[in-house]
Amino acid sequence: MSNTTVKQKRTALKVAKSSKTLNVSSGVFRVNQSITKTINPSISGKSFSSASDSKVLDKSLAQTPKHTVQVFDEHGQDVTPHPLYNPDPGVLQPKQGKIFPAHDTSWTTVTDFPSVAFQTTNASFTGPFTKSFFGSVSASRTSQTTESVTDETKDLLVKPDLSSSLSDVQARREEVKEQVREDIIDRVVDSYLTETETIWLLDIPAVSVSEDSEDAEAVKERNKAYTELCKNRLGNDKYVERSMQTFNDAPKTKEVQSDSITMVDKAVMSSTWDMYDSFCNKGDASENIVVSAEGKKATVPDSSSMNHLLNPSGPDQSMSVFSTTSTVSGSSAHLEKMTCVLPVEEEPDLELILQSDKFKQDLAVMERVVLANIFQPKLAAYRQLPVIEDPDCVQTQIEEESWTEQSKNSLSPFLEHLWVFKCELTKGRNVSSMTWNKKNPDLLAVGYGQLDFKDQKPGLVCCWSLKNPTWPDRIFHCESGVTALDFSACNANQLAVGMYDGTIAIYNVQTTEQTPIIDSSDCANMHACPVWQLRWVDHDTGLAGEDKGEMLISVSGDGRISKWIHYKGLECVDLMKLKSPNMIVNNQRWNPKILSLAPGLCFDFHPNDSKVYLAGTEEGHIHKCSYSYNEQFLETYKAHTGPVYKVTWSPFCPDIFLSCSSDWTIYLWRQDLSKPVLGFTSGQKVVFDIMWSPHCATVFGAVREGKVEIWDLRVSSLDPTIVSVTNPGVNPTALLFTPETDCVLVGDSEGQVTVYKLKNLPAGDSTQVEALEDVIRTTLSSKHTLGKTDRDA
């Protein structure tokens, strides 16, 4: 705000009546010319100087459009009155009354309405301004340039209410210093206030009348009369239709311009799956949407899908929805859980892709498919499917010869080598045990661990799938050598592993985690010696109470057969202690309280009666025990002179069992006879493993040092039917028949598991149980006769 001193001459001020327009400032208080002021002489001590000299004013105003008004008394002191409502401190604003000299000025109306009102008030300008105050009115002079005039059009009207305080004035006070002339004080000026007429802006008369009013009755009458009239109007002669011409006002055309509406053409093609996807994804919109790049649009014409309607995020964006729940079921899908629905990351980062599980599985599928191609004939042979030859494959001469060679031998039974499960990891390890998965017949678990005391290395369990013979699906590293394995039948993904240091661990093969679900190393009762055999036994039949369900039973070198319960940890209960029978015999000499336990090497539960089981010991004894009675054996079979490595019941004949031992013999026993019925020896080699064939009652397989033998008792009980010699230096150590096909797996000390197909074995219609029994009967009878003859002789 600038203060300017405006000189005002002492001139006769006349009240201007005519066209004086006052422009009022709103907000900005402008006194372009603080010109004339009339002062009530009753205001003493205050004097204004009003300038009527336009020139002076012009100059001042041209320079400074804004200025505050200040009042000085005759002594030059600042006595400008305070504004009544303006919170500005200190500055006293003058009361201003302005009367513009009529003679000098010609006003131009710049603004609209306020001027009108002012004019009237202006005319009757009087008096006591004592406390009144109104915002300064800026007047414009014609001599002013029009620009400045237009500036003032923004001004507000200040109510010309002189008698009351003006609250409308929000403007800045402009101070104009005036010089007060004494003679002006004496002037008396009359000002009159009048009210203007009421200006009606809108007047709509009411069309309804209240029922309580006086006119209500009259109105009702009139309404009634009118309705009567309307009814009578039709046929009445009094009323005639007549038309009239009305004046039509001149039409007026009006034009409006607006922004043009841009039209965009959009075409959408949707396919069945698109619609399905959109429908499915309506709920979780953000999850499964992959924003496809523009480049893709070219190749996939239907990528701009119906999602447009659902996601109106702009016509330019194309969203194609691929909520593919790909179930990669190329592999054995039961346990290995190859199905997965992955959440889609919104930015398919390269690294994320490559690390995603889905990718791994896809690759795994790829691998299997490739391998399936390679191994197709072998796998087909395994599964007893016709071998499909690749039509494009050109058979070379060499292969033809090998085929013919084998076909020459087609009459005699032989083991056809199919393939080998081996990989880098397993090289040099000894295969100690193999087992099939109970649920998924394609899954094989192989345990690798040294059986000797020396050469102990950390063990390994590999789960191989038939579909990928080059690399195991699961690899579990164990601390010590693995000596026993078994898959659970109830929870088909649980694999129990027994180790050389006596620990039993249960792994979950569904995951690739290296840690077992549970470990028996915390158990107080854990085995102190290697666990030689493990079995999950289902005790549903016959037993009641807490013994129902499946339990893990183990036999170990510390002479105990224990039952393990998975409660909070693995806890074991001893089923039987394999007491050395020598003690019992010689209890006179030895202190009967000293128990020495014979290390147990194997056991087998009866297939029909799960209470009875056989246990073989290192001393060569086979004990028949009962599950519920753990004090004594039911029976003991003594025949072997070396540790009994394996004892197995025949799956077809309930009374027959086989046992093999390191004394180079395999014995066939009958449950009720204490002497073996048949003995099989061929060569002086330790027999590591035997197994009955699951298909034929008379066939069993045996694994000796350096040889794999398949015995068929129908053919001969003296010699094995098939003998397959392994590579020198490599000892087969484990044998496993396949439950469904007629193949046999042999694990050897080099870490390889070879799959052989039994060819040309005489197959019968039935399981040949009778044949086996016949054989046994004949043998027994011959023995008897032999015995008799001996006695006789």
Added chain:
Amino acid sequence: MTAEVEETIKRIQSQKGVQGIIIVNAEGIPIKSTLDNSSTVQYAGNVHQLLMKARGMVRDIDPQNDLTFLRVRSKKNEIMIAPGKEMYAFLFRIQKPKQM
């Protein structure tokens, strides 16, 4: 890349008859390949279109179904495509006369 994935790729690559393996992202741009650049690009582009078509066909017939594997055998070789959600891996094999 994780070690497992690397290993698997290596193993596949080392099988008999496998010429190369290409991994392609969801847009058809090859991420990783064991073949040379020009053939990679060529294969990737063509296979991508074929895959889209095949997948569209499978899902058109039954929207709940989805493509799991695609194999193209030709006189000289065989292409195997394993489609995934965000990437596709495909394998290019040459049918050597002696082997399957």
